[in-house]
Amino acid sequence: MRIFISADMEGVTGVVHRDQLVPEGKTYERARKLMTADVNAAITGALREAPGAEFVVCDGHGVMRNLILEELHEAAQLVVGPAHPANKPLCQSQGCDETFDLAFFTGYHSRAGTPGGLLSHTWVGAAVTNIRINGEIVGETALNAAVVGHWDIPVGLVSGAHELEAEARDTIPDGFVWVGTKTTYGPTAALCLPPARTHKLLNEGAAEAVAPLQGGQAEAAQAQVPGQHQRRVPSPRDGRQGRRGAGHRARG
Numbered sequence: 001m002r003i004f005i006s007a008d009m010e011g012v013t014g015v016v017h018r019d020q021l022v023p024e025g026k027t028y029e030r031a032r033k034l035m036t037a038d039v040n041a042a043i044t045g046a047l048r049e050a051p052g053a054e055f056v057v058c059d060g061h062g063v064m065r066n067l068i069l070e071e072l073h074e075a076a077q078l079v080v081g082p083a084h085p086a087n088k089p090l091c092q093s094q095g096c097d098e099t100f101d102l103a104f105f106t107g108y109h110s111r112a113g114t115p116g117g118l119l120s121h122t123w124v125g126a127a128v129t130n131i132r133i134n135g136e137i138v139g140e141t142a143l144n145a146a147v148v149g150h151w152d153i154p155v156g157l158v159s160g161a162h163e164l165e166a167e168a169r170d171t172i173p174d175g176f177v178w179v180g181t182k183t184t185y186g187p188t189a190a191l192c193l194p195p196a197r198t199h200k201l202l203n204e205g206a207a208e209a210v211a212p213l214q215g216g217q218a219e220a221a222q223a224q225v226p227g228q229h230q231r232r233v234p235s236p237r238d239g240r241q242g243r244r245g246a247g248h249r250a251r252g
């Protein structure tokens with residue numbers, strides 16, 4: 001099994017301020033460690049259900065050189081470097097292709113204009129107010145779901161601050177496991193779970209997301225744009241179907 005992970009930073013627990021998001025920030029080094037540990041937690045969870053799984057992780061935040069390679073799980077390879085048409089045209093989904101079975105989006109955040117949303121924006125906050133696909137306003141979650149959906153790859157797990165859950169449920173296909181890392185108070189404050197807790201949730205969530213795909217029991221299809229996704233779900237005879245259904249509940 002091959003799993004693609006698009007990792008952002010604003011949705012990681014403890015991250016609430018721009019100082020944490022840029023290399024010149026005094027607290028950036030701590031935030032990038034938290035971001036890397038979240039990705040590792042998802043990888044180790046997936047490996048519990050799919051021991052031979054391979055991972056490609058795309059650093060999808062800001063300078064896109066945030067994840068700490070020397071701390072990344074050995075089952076993964078890392079896409080590093082800024083988005084640019086010449087070398088990283090798929091931006092936060094660079095590295096994904098038709099060889100993958102499942103996608104995870106970790107540390108994601110709500111779209112630009114989300115009322116009271118934590119660090120909300122879409123791509124480049126200073127330059128982009130809204131992005132619409134087929135008339136529907138979408139955030140980075142739906143945009144990247146559409147990119148991986150081009151290869152019929154379902155999104156198995158999404159993590160971030162609590163307000164992202166509704167956005168994700170509205171704009172990407174059902175069936176993903178949601179992992180809440182913090183409860184947003186406003187644009188720069190949140191009630192945050194400690195990493196020891198979010199790592200556990202991500203670990204469990206990733207295992208839950210992977211289980212139905214073992215044996216090819218679930219797949220996405222025709223997911224070029226939000227709202228047109230279709231998904232074949234596990235057979236009712238498959239005992240793991242219930243586990244996938246359980247993934248709809250909020251975590252954290």
Ligand SMILES: [Zn+2]
Pocket residue numbers: 008009010060061062
């Ligand atoms: Zn970001």
